[in-house]
Amino acid sequence: MPSRALRAVFDVWESLFHRAFRLEDLEPGTEHLFFVAKRRYFGRGFEVDGIRVNPGDRVVELHVNNDMVERALREDGNVVRAMVQLLRQARISMPALARAVQRERFADAQVLYGVTMIHRGIERFGFHTYPLPNGIAKSLTTWHLTNVLKMLNPDANHIIETHHDVLQPKLVVASKAKIIEMFGEGNAVSHAKTTELSVDNEQAVPLES
Structure with a gap:
């Protein structure tokens, strides 16, 4: 583990980040793999499940x-086994995520x-993944997430080198x-039995160049 001093700094940073960006628990008092926040999108436009997202959209x-x-x-x-464990946590969190995005404050975000x-295997939960476009934004994002990983695990450099892909x-x-359809009330129980094997056939339209 990182030194206590570094970890204390990281914990303070995490707390400030959550407050500054108004991250919300999916369910108050219950730990889940995700936090959510309402934001305007300022990346490149894309389309997913027939919905177009442009810069400035909620x-x-x-x-x-x-x-x-x-x-x-x-x-x-073992990173691969750790990813499998996180996928299990994602599956547990999906019904709570489906409930959270139905809150009134997210009504205008589609x-x-x-x-x-942490994205390996996430497609089975209705998500699509894109590679980040090359450029300074990708470099900064990679640098930030790499340093977060280093704070979480002292062997981060070795992990990244051996599991770069x-x-x-x-x-x-x-x-x-899509998330509500798959994991909303009445759907989560039946879908949980099939997520290990099912694959979403819908395709996302690539990011604009």
Whole structure:
């Protein structure tokens, strides 16, 4: 683990980040893999599940719970197995995410959006992934997420070197309607039995160049 001093600094940063960007728990008092926030999208335009997203549109921004990532990496040094563990946590969190995005404050946001290294296998939950466009934004995002990983695990450099293809930051998107359809009230129980095998056949339209 990182030194106590560095970890204390990171914990303070996490707390300030959550407050500054108004991240919300999916369910108050219950830990889940995701946090959400309402935000305007300022990246390149894209289309997902038939919904067009342009710069300035409202979106539901997703953030990964770094405490859960840390525990997964600490409990299992094998990155692939840790990713599987996080996928299980994602599946558990999906019904809560479906309920959260139906809150009144998210009524004008039709798409969920996030940038993360934790994306392997996420397609089975209704998401699509895009590689980040080359440029300064990609470099800064990669630098930031890499440093977050280093704070969470002292072997981060080795992990990144040996699993470079797995830990590339990607844009993760889904329509709100798709998430509600798959994991909303009455759908989550039946879908949970099939997510290990089912694959969403819908395709996302590539990011504009």
